[in-house]
Amino acid sequence: MKEILQMKKVGLTYHSRKGETTAIEDFDLTVYEGEFLGVVGPSGAGKTTLLSLLDGILTPTSGDITLDGQTLKTANVGYMLQRDQLFNWRTVKKNVLLGLELKGKVTAKDEEYADLLLNKYGLSDFADRFPNELSGGMRQRVALIRTLVLEPRIILLDEPFSALDFQTRLSVGEDVRRIIKEEKLTAVLVTHDISEAIALCDRVAVLTSRPAKVKSIHDTKLSGGTSLEKREDENFSSAFAEVWKELTYEN
């Protein structure tokens, strides 16, 4: 499989008046094209920092990150934040076009693509509505489409389902997985929820507590296409136990 993203000996230290915090240290990670990589780690480990580095909003204090062999400066990365962050003064369609607007002109082709995605994922009836008329799950899908219209090389998701109730979480998680697979995207998903990571992702990376390093990577190898089928796989609980042990026992 082709490598798409590489982190080599990456470190990041925050400076604030209270002192300095090394959030990430000696971080090595490779992401392959088309895979859905999960990242789990103790809270405060540096997971959000990791994604901010991959997005390029933060520059590493040390080490290198490359996307398709090039530096991140101008890279096309999609980042989906913890809450949908839809602007309630924009219609759904206008929200979806936000990223494009900020890049310059929105062409007719861009709009067509936005319409196509809205239509494909069951939101075309809501294109001219405001976000406050949408359910939590729909809002999350709009947020994903807002990222997708930019046609990113890789998409980063920072606990995108944590604000949803459990049932919505399951179905939106599956929606997002399906969309990402259908659009043949590479994705990195940070989550607190081990079972979510196993059910949605192809590989799961476990991080140490702060400063974060990759402790181990688990290939889930569960059968079934959808996350529901994976959850029903007989090896699901053993995969869960494996990741859970890694996460809880500090060496």
Add this chain to the structure above:
Amino acid sequence: MKISGSPEHVKFLRRERRTDAAVRIIQIGILVAFLFLWEILARTETIDSFITSSPSKMLATFKTISTSVWKHIGVTLYEAVLSFALATVGGTLIAIALWFSGLARRISEPYLVVLNSLPKIALGPIIIIWVGAGTGAIVVMALLISLIITVINTLQGFVSVDPDKILLMKTFRANKLQVLLKLVLPANVPNMINCLKINVGLTWVGTIMGEYLVSKAGLGYLIVYGGQVFNLSLVMCSTFILCVLSGGMYAIVAIIERIVNKKYGFCS
């Protein structure tokens, strides 16, 4: 709005409508009753209409000054609208400038705090000497009263925009100007309209205060003049006109609010 739905719902809507109508009727009724009582008490000489005036006297006064009063209304309205516009536009521009530079924001903070708590009327003599005893001084007075509070309120709204939304803009590689235009300003529309509402009141305070200090025309001038010659009917009549004008200006802001809310979907 059309009434439709289940019979219970129709009943409910009818009841709501009746309440609305009752509220309006009582509101008007109170005003009418007040004027009526005032007139009766004055005519029966229960109150001294030399001091309290009366609705009919006010009306008579209005008739006698009806040719010149428009000039006074015009002068005051001009001063009020001009200082309102200057305070709103100027205050917003200063707030934008301070939002752009965090350093300038920190440096200016104590100055804003002191200027805000200073009773602006104390600057009256200085303004008159610097600007001259004319319309300019009145506008400057009104402007000073509403400008600082506009800057403070608007800036407060600007800096309390959800940091996660700013992060989102950063993930889209937005520059600071784009963050301002696409996020900070639209997110602050309700806040800025509230600011407009406050400014309506403050501008009128400033204008009339300015006219008390220096003026040769205007409603504030009429009020002071009326007080000096003990023509209470003139004072009351001018005050009443002032009520109508400031109420009208507030109503215009309320209409703007409704239009903007509709456009931006801010309605509840």
